[in-house]
Amino acid sequence: MTADVEFMVAGEVLTAALSGEIDHHTAATLREKVDEQIDRRMPKRLILDFSGVGFMDSSGVGLILGRSKRMQATGGEVSVRGVSEQVGKMLRLANIKG
Amino acid sequence: MNTNKVKITFFSRSANEAFARGAVAAFVAPLDPTVAELSDIKTAVSEAVTNCIVHAYPDTVGQIELTAEVQENQKLILTISDKGVGIENIERAMQPMFTTGSPEERAGLGFAVMKSFMDEVKVRSKPQKGTKVTMVKYIRSR
Numbered sequence: 001m002t003a004d005v006e007f008m009v010a011g012e013v014l015t016a017a018l019s020g021e022i023d024h025h026t027a028a029t030l031r032e033k034v035d036e037q038i039d040r041r042m043p044k045r046l047i048l049d050f051s052g053v054g055f056m057d058s059s060g061v062g063l064i065l066g067r068s069k070r071m072q073a074t075g076g077e078v079s080v081r082g083v084s085e086q087v088g089k090m091l092r093l094a095n096i097k098g
Numbered sequence: 099m100n101t102n103k104v105k106i107t108f109f110s111r112s113a114n115e116a117f118a119r120g121a122v123a124a125f126v127a128p129l130d131p132t133v134a135e136l137s138d139i140k141t142a143v144s145e146a147v148t149n150c151i152v153h154a155y156p157d158t159v160g161q162i163e164l165t166a167e168v169q170e171n172q173k174l175i176l177t178i179s180d181k182g183v184g185i186e187n188i189e190r191a192m193q194p195m196f197t198t199g200s201p202e203e204r205a206g207l208g209f210a211v212m213k214s215f216m217d218e219v220k221v222r223s224k225p226q227k228g229t230k231v232t233m234v235k236y237i238r239s240r
Contacts, residue, residue: 025112055140057141058207058211059148061207065205090141
């Protein structure tokens with residue numbers, strides 16, 4: 001199984017549309033791709049869109065928390081969108097508001 | 099449904115996380131689980147296998163053994179075992195947000211997810227001998 005991410009930029013908002021299955025294996029590549037875009041575009045806001053995600057374990061929580069720390073370091077913020085019931089259950093366990 | 103059991107052994111490579119949860123999903127399919135039940139099971143397997151890869155065999159590739167058994171009353175029993183470094187303090191390892199991995203990228207939620215998504219979780223471990231996680235889920239009849 002694979003995962004992928006596509007990016008959209010609108011002003012200072014960077015949206016990362018995630019898709020596929022997010023686990024420890026696929027999260028590493030997703031993390032690299034998102035971080036590369038953050039470094040290049042320096043957005044004020046990063047939206048992680050989970051609409052296309054069919055499966056996510058706690059590696060996805062690590063992905064969100066890691067990006068959140070990076071964005072906070074430059075005064076930015078992260079929000080989460082397109083959360084399915086399964087992803088939402090994981091986020092509630094981690095006290096992340098979807 | 100009749101009782102049934104499978105045993106799979108595979109290398110602790112991260113590409114096998116998807117294989118392991120896919121194999122268990124296929125084994126469970128005849129029990130006709132709901133989408134939520136199947137998702138819970140796949141997630142718990144993914145967490146347990148990831149623990150083996152990240153923590154049990156941090157600097158090497160080892161063997162992971164997975165068994166899936168269905169008993170009477172739609173009782174699913176999963177075991178995930180390794181012969182890795184073991185866990186010194188199981189109670190501490192099972193605390194939510196505790197991780198010995200990179201705190202930037204590991205949420206430390208593995209055991210919390212297993213406990214929350216499955217009906218029973220037991221962990222046995224001996225340092226330098228390995229760890230065995232046993233998880234039970236009752237598939238509700240529809």
